[in-house]
Amino acid sequence: MICLGNFSAEIEIMKKLLLKKQIDAFRRKVAKTEHPRELVIDLLREIQDRNGWVSDEGVELAAQILGVTPIEVEEVATFYDKIYRQPVGRYPIHICDSICCWSRGGEEIANHLQQQLEIKLGETTTDGLFTLLPTCCLGGCGRAPSMMIGRRFYGNLSLAELDRIIEQLREEAKG
Amino acid sequence: MNSTPQLLFKNRVAGQTIFFKDYCKTGGYQALTKALKTMSPTEIVDVVKASGLRGRGGAGFSTGLKWSFFPADAPRPKYLVCNCDEMEPGTYKDGELLAADPHQLIEGMVLSAYALNADVGYIFIRYAYDQQLRNLQQAVAEAKKAGYLGKNILGSGFDFELHLHGSAGRYILGEETALLNGLEGKRPNPRLKPPFPAVRGLFGRPTTVNNVETIANIPHIINGGAEWFKDLARNPEGAGTKLFGLSGHLNCTECFELPVGIPLGELIEDYGGGVWKKRKFKACLPGGASTPYLTAEHLDIALDFDPLAKVGSRFGTAGVTVFDDHSCMLRATLNLLQFFARESCGWCTPCRDGLPLVCWLLEKIEKGEGTNEDLEMLKQQQQQITGRSFCALAEGAMGPLDGLLRLFEQEVIDHIQKGECPF
Amino acid sequence: MPTLTIDNRTVTVAEGASVLDAAVELGIVVPHYCYHQALGAVGACRQCAVTILEGSQKGLKMSCLVTAEDGMQVSTCDEESRSFRAQVGEWLMTNHPHDCPVCDEGGECQLQEMTIGSGHGIRRYRGNKRTHTNQDLGPFITQEMNRCIQCYRCVRAYKDYCGGEDFGVMGSRQRVFFGRFKEGPLESDFSGNLIDFCPTGVFTDKTSRFKTRYWDLQQAPSICPHCSLGCATLPGGRYQQLQRVRSGSNRLTNDSFICDRARFGSDWANHPQRPREARIDGEKAEFSVVLSQLEERLQSLVDTYGGETLRLLGSPRASFEANLLLKKLAVRFGAPTPCYDAHPRRAFAARAAGSIPSGQLASLQQLRASDLVLVAGVDPLAEAPVLALALRQVVRAGGRVVVLDPRPVELPCEFEHHSLTQEALLRGLSAPEENELLESLRQQLEAAHHPVLVGGGDLLGGAGLLLLRRFSESCCGDSDCLIFPVLHGPNSYGGGLLEEPGERQRDLLEDLENGKVRALICLEADPAIEHPDPGRMQLALARLDLLAVFDHLPTHSVAAANIFLPTRTLFECGGTYVNNEGRMQAFAPVIEPGIPLEVSGGGGHPLRQFDSGVPGSAPHSAIHLLQQLLKDRQDLFGLRRQIVEEIPCLRDLDRLEAGDSGRRMADCGESLEESRLEIWAQEGELRLLPVMARYGGDQYSRLSQPLASRLQQPCLWIHPLEAAERGFGEGQRVVLRTAVGHFRLSLSCKEKMVRGRVMLPCLPGTPLEVFTPGGLSIPCQLYAEDDNA
């Protein structure tokens, strides 16, 4: 149950996670559907889009909106690898390590990124900009090697191209 | 260079998406109009059955036959679910199709739903297909506005409501019952069958799950007729065209719409531009990561379900990944197995604990630390996992392992004897 | 009923049984993890593979998923299935730590047994094992996730079967984790079942772990004494100490589940204040001396004043045999038939339940299979917890549960709650045809396939149960509407059968107060607080010439007794309880009586002091004690045989064995006619209804140390609107004034309870013990604390 001690304070924390109009829109959908749980991924995705990741409070908010318990949301949230239950950098980089990308230099891409960013797979740069995450096939096998930053796809990667992309994102972050 | 009649890719222009107006210009929604006005649902099912269309999601089950098992007269709601999880490495055809021409799928969905008398549809889209999801959102809005979706479509009295579901990553969601759990917001472990989705599917109601390409083919079959569709294939038992996604060590790694039954060699040479770096063809995955390898001796084989089954492989999704003669097939197989082990849903033992054990063995041998006992153990693992997992994921994982042990055993032995990777 | 052959042995099994069930029937070991009889088959672990040689599907199959067919031929010995099972064993062991020597499950671990059963021996995997960080799950259960083999039984038991909402499975692939969203005590009232259901040492009993290795543990099948349902249990202990309780298995009653009150509430047997020595007027004395003193004093009393001046009080806590012997003792001394509950209304409720023909009573098994259950006047989680589980199974299978009760009833499932006062409920039952709600429910029950009525003895009383019976008869459509009465003690029903027929409601207190009675014998009863008017009762007891008490709990009556004789607990002797549906169930001794070695040895390790106490001082069982007074030398079996000869309707008593599923009593209750109830209307006033507390409300579990964290804290329940009308809110400190005194309490607002009432969860052992559930509401007044000061 979500009722822990200070209820209204908690609601305040949660409201920071989504805009009121987003919460209201979900509440309306919940009221309309016979099976509110079907909205759980939509909701988690929206919380993640707004906050960069899904915190414990995010799970609790989702549970509250859907009228289920936090563990019921957590069971689902922890299954999917694109729901981040830990903080990630502003640009989570998913490097494809599946067969087609591997066959066309995916490992080099991954190594290069680790060197350039001075982090290992699974880590976040100290400036909080980048997190490196290996991922399975991104559906861009014809444009291997490939990666996805946030939800943006990058294919036919070369080392030079990679450096350019990273530089560009660093610039973007400054501006 | 491609002389095949283009159905699914007829509107495709690289780097562009065509929407409602352009889709209609080339005959879009005519099949739906025709069907709703002149055909009964059972007629559609019969045409699809006669067309010989087989599921494009990998299993290749006859679509018409599957539909004929659907309890069309059961009370509502009944669901039609389109599977666009497409997470099997080497497979990217559905993504290409939706990037180019999303309305085809919408038209196909309405037609299929009409044939099945289903009133609610879902299109399930993987996380990485963000562009495709947005294309579909626009297409759905357009179709609704034009009266092709919603209540009383084209005055036929048929209602169909279509939802889009963006997922959050995981290959197992492609398995149809796991997908249904995912749509319901439950943990997406596969379900025990029976009962099959046609009996108890989404929210416990009759449901049919079909692949994107399968459904996108329906308008073309309605327009062109069963005979025409069947004759598109190059081999006598085949039917229709197929989206072939090329990848790996080829000069050209693109997706082509080609006749079912096209020989492997022709695909590689004429469309893939031959093996890259002037190297030789060593092997390929003919239909995605779960299909056993083909080698140079198979270059003449017609790419279709039955001919491939005869040589111990599978047509799968027709995502063809080619390996040149510099490739270590043991290393490739390890990569594939790591994928499957990581994507296991964690429900059943052979997959959850067996696949990591296989990876451990492959890794050990690849590093040159393997023994003959390890090779024996690897063979045992392949035999014990095949056919004994809860769903077909682990079964699929055994495809490449089977290929490795059957076709490249000597390569494995070389690793053991040399104490290092020979490549 | 298909007949099939497994490994050349033939067996006939029930329709729908699986091949695995059939193998179990034959005693053929097919190792399995994810299948559990109570949870069903899900096909996850793949350990139970066999080869089907003949049948509609052939080849290697999971035996839990294949339905047994007539003429089927199955092999478990063939190389294919044998080697596959060994392979599954190897897979599961790749991540299991080899920590059996320090694992409390060791010796009773299904993973140990079944891994050996699978044929897997030598681990070939040499890589790293996956590890997890454990969670603190509170005072009852320790988690050691590294041992998990991912059979999913825990979630299926905790969440699916028991309806727990704070436990689940997280993650995927080889990293699935079974636990809570955040660390913290498990909330379910059935959390302890995790211990029984996990086949390995992930969830072990924090209250008993590392006390005794399984092979050193003394265990025997028993019956839970904490409420009237009589769930099967399997207690274990060593060195005179009761150390743990597990669920027994009885498909007719609790199946394989018990509540936490039973599991963690049995430490009372080791209570430091448990009276273990015989006493005369407060002085310790040898048992035999006290016994002969008692006999002499009784004899002289009877000789001087006549048997009429002696009263005997049995109890729902005492075994059926002991209660019956008490009746014989009454005969021997020419005293009137004993009372079997100090609470007259509860005693009558038990008699009323006993008067319902056996064929009209439902078992829990029948209840679980019902499609519509009407619960009238029961708060299951407080009065009969496993009933709440059974109701959940009704809902899971698509049935409905409707509750009529004034209390803020909670259940681990969806249900319909109609909140109405006790009086309104009784009035409705006495003329259901005039009550819209009851009439509509009657029609629904009539239309149901397997309707069941659950009735609470405490709330409805005997008169109400009789009305319920009449109502049930009006609900019988195509199928009978069965009744499931809920009483208050493990042997309430049995006591009810022994009561004097005739008189409707006898009150011991009236007898005591009219001054004629000079002596009272209490058998495992504490009239000083069990009677609804404890103040008057205590005065009356004080006036007696002789108060003799036989008990094992530190009660008021024990303290006040002139003669005290300690008795054994049910864990230390054999006996029988008759549960709420008239099922006779035997329990067997588990440990020896006497002071636990942990206490006499000063708690040190290793033990250096051995003190076996005064020879001969160990308590006798109540049965044996009474037999000595009756000069009866038979053993328990002889006694049961004799009982059966004397009372034919108890005919199966001598065939009982501890651990069996018990036997329904044949009809032998008196036939009681229902009569119109006089139910006075009380308009506009606030009344107090004392109710059963979920934890700490029964005489036993309140004395159990491990349950301390769950004990109900003193408070007063009120409807929020009722509170608001008086300017009160949640947590408000108030003074409750009643005829028995005034009490300072804080308010707890309960939206689902009826208006016009306040409710007090009764807590024996606290100042609130003057209130006992089981009666009607009483007048009261509420003041804010400071107004009063």
Ligand SMILES: Cc1cc2nc3c(=O)[nH]c(=O)nc-3n(C[C@H](O)[C@H](O)[C@H](O)COP(=O)(O)O)c2cc1C
């Ligand atoms: C592990 C696994 C992954 C799958 N992934 C997909 C997928 O991404 N897309 C798809 O259409 N079918 C996938 N399938 C097959 C589906 O279960 C199902 O057979 C298919 O969607 C049916 O559609 P079709 O008959 O049109 O091919 C997968 C099956 C398995 C076992």
Ligand code: SF4
């Ligand atoms: S084979 Fe088993 S563990 Fe693997 S994905 Fe299927 S059900 Fe899950």
Ligand code: SF4
């Ligand atoms: S914790 Fe125990 S019951 Fe739960 S899955 Fe693991 S081994 Fe099975």
Ligand code: SF4
């Ligand atoms: S429901 Fe009653 S009899 Fe059953 S275990 Fe709980 S307290 Fe004991």
Ligand code: FES
């Ligand atoms: S394998 Fe990398 S995108 Fe498909």
Ligand code: FES
């Ligand atoms: S017991 Fe049959 S699969 Fe687990």
